[in-house]
Amino acid sequence: MSAAPPPVLSIVVPMFNEESVLPLFVARLRPVADGLGVTYEVVAVDDGSTDGTAIGLQRERRGWEQLRVVRLRANAGHQAAISAGLMRARGDFVVTLDADLQDPPETIAPMLAAAREQGVDVVYGVRSDRSSDSRFKRGTARAFYRTMGRLAGTSAQADAGDFRLMSRATVEAVNALPEYGRVLRFVVPALGFPSETVEYRRAERAAGTSKYPFTKMLRLSVDSLTAFSLAPLRFATLLGLLGGLAAVALLVYALVAKATGQVVAGWTSTVVIVAGMGAVQLLALGILGEYVGRLYAASQARPSYYVAYDSAATGSTVEAGADPESASRSGES
């Protein structure tokens, strides 16, 4: 790869259709990065954008040599895009943040200081104030972290997103994980590296609209839960058990009714029982399906993203064929 010595800091930024926010982002990040007093690279991961993000990045790159562009061939999702950036980042420290300026770049300085002065491997950005997020988002987020904490016993910082700084050792550990559909905000704490937190105020998205529709949020939640917990499977077993008990009670009732000569009209109860049992069975099957799906995806061992281009590796031409690095499985679908 590149012969230049690795920078002290890599700033990994996933971007999906962020053309409207890109100029604002660059204007804000650049003075901050230049003022850190360390060598750095900005790894902008273009997650298969279909708007002017790719062109915008090339334009910005002309005047900013530390800006490196990694383009994925297709939209691979937020987590996979970060994974691609982690795989390619070369810095001793790697910070990941969103492109929409909800994670203030100014917080990078205290994160780096905390890592260096206190010798910790991970510095989590913790949102001190989420009032800029919608009530729906805050409500679902709270329910999500609480459920994860209960069912999976994960030690994820409540309200920690994907704004964090990691040491080289941590990044190597993450990169070495073969897990498919991993959710970094739970994977990183589970690695157990010494950590610290830095509070920041979550801002409004600077421009454009959220790239996280409800379906993607749901996917992230299911991936998180099935990656860290068998509780849903046990829940299915429990449902089966309760259903079995109910069936025994019903049998007793039916026998007693028959013995005492009462005729059961029974249409309503039959319909309710059939529908209820059907629903429970489908739920249990669905839960099983999520885990089988994860097994299936893992056994296929397909990369969760394909790198089309890396400005640091190629200069300007587009690589053909799958990237050898991305052949190691990582990220989400």
Ligand code: UDP
């Ligand atoms: N993003 C991405 N791929 C996707 C969706 C989102 O790389 O498929 C990026 C997006 O460009 C942004 C970050 O992930 O930099 C967070 O997305 P967004 O701000 O839309 O999510 P929200 O803040 O609304 O949860």
Ligand code: MG
């Ligand atoms: Mg955002």
